[in-house]
Amino acid sequence: xxxxxxxxxxxxxxxxxxxxxxxxxxxxxxxxxxxxxxxxxxxxxxxxxxxxxxxxxxxxxxxxxxxxxxxxxxxxxxxxxxxxxxxxxxxxxxxxxxxxxxxxxxxxxxxxxxxxxxxxxxxxxxxxxxxxxxxxxxxxxxxxxxxxxxxxxxxxxxxxxxxxxxxxxxxxxxxxxx
Numbered sequence: 001x002x003x004x005x006x007x008x009x010x011x012x013x014x015x016x017x018x019x020x021x022x023x024x025x026x027x028x029x030x031x032x033x034x035x036x037x038x039x040x041x042x043x044x045x046x047x048x049x050x051x052x053x054x055x056x057x058x059x060x061x062x063x064x065x066x067x068x069x070x071x072x073x074x075x076x077x078x079x080x081x082x083x084x085x086x087x088x089x090x091x092x093x094x095x096x097x098x099x100x101x102x103x104x105x106x107x108x109x110x111x112x113x114x115x116x117x118x119x120x121x122x123x124x125x126x127x128x129x130x131x132x133x134x135x136x137x138x139x140x141x142x143x144x145x146x147x148x149x150x151x152x153x154x155x156x157x158x159x160x161x162x163x164x165x166x167x168x169x170x171x172x173x174x175x176x177x178x
Contacts, residue, residue: 002047002080002177003054005061006107008073008163010042016070017042023065030060038173042073043165045177051079074161076107078134084178087171091130091137100139103167104150108134109160121153137167 005027010017018026020037023044027035033047048054058077065071092103108114114131121127125148130137140148151164 001049001051001054002045003051004038004078004080004083004173004177005044005046005058005075006078006163006165007042007044007071007075008161010071010073012037012040012042016072018065018069018071022068023061026061026064026068027057029064030057032057032061036177038176039169041165041169042075042163043169043173045080045173054079074109074163076109076163078107080174080178083170084174086132086135087174087178092139092167095129095139101142101147102140103129104138104140104164105167105170106136106138106150106154106162106164108136108154108158108162112158112160112162114158117154117157121148123148126150126153 013019023037024035027044027046035044035046037044048057054077058075062075095103114136117128117136119128123143125141125143127139128136129139136154138150140150151162154162
């Protein structure tokens with residue numbers, strides 16, 4: 001089965017972040033049958049025999065990267081078939097993309113309770129469009145020179161780490177690896 005891991009605040013090759021080779025090797029060394037980094041934002045597709053083994057691989061790969069480069073950020077696991085089902089729901093279909101800066105999905109920490117999340121950020125620069133038990137779909141607006149940060153808004157509201165990707169990144173990931 002194919003899975004995706006999304007790391008928080010990881011940009012390949014930057015301080016305390018792995019290179020593409022290190023990221024892929026960490027998953028292969030952890031037992032993944034295949035592993036391929038996607039873009040430079042800490043997203044990787046990999047193969048595991050079960051959800052349990054995928055969680056074990058994520059934990060082992062994370063520990064490897066902590067030791068190799070000082071990675072301090074968590075990874076968030078999703079099954080590729082689940083991501084494909086999310087893409088099929090077309091969560092931004094009714095969004096006028098000309099009116100927003102971008103469409104995003106935030107992957108939540110396992111302890112997060114998104115029902116306690118406001119529908120709009122205090123500055124009005126992030127709007128929640130839809131929620132699931134494990135993701136929040138948002139749009140961001142540019143207010144003056146700054147753009148709303150869905151990740152900052154959600155992490156502050158839930159007091160837990162999360163990671164955000166442009167929705168198009170997930171669509172492209174599923175098209176390539178789904």
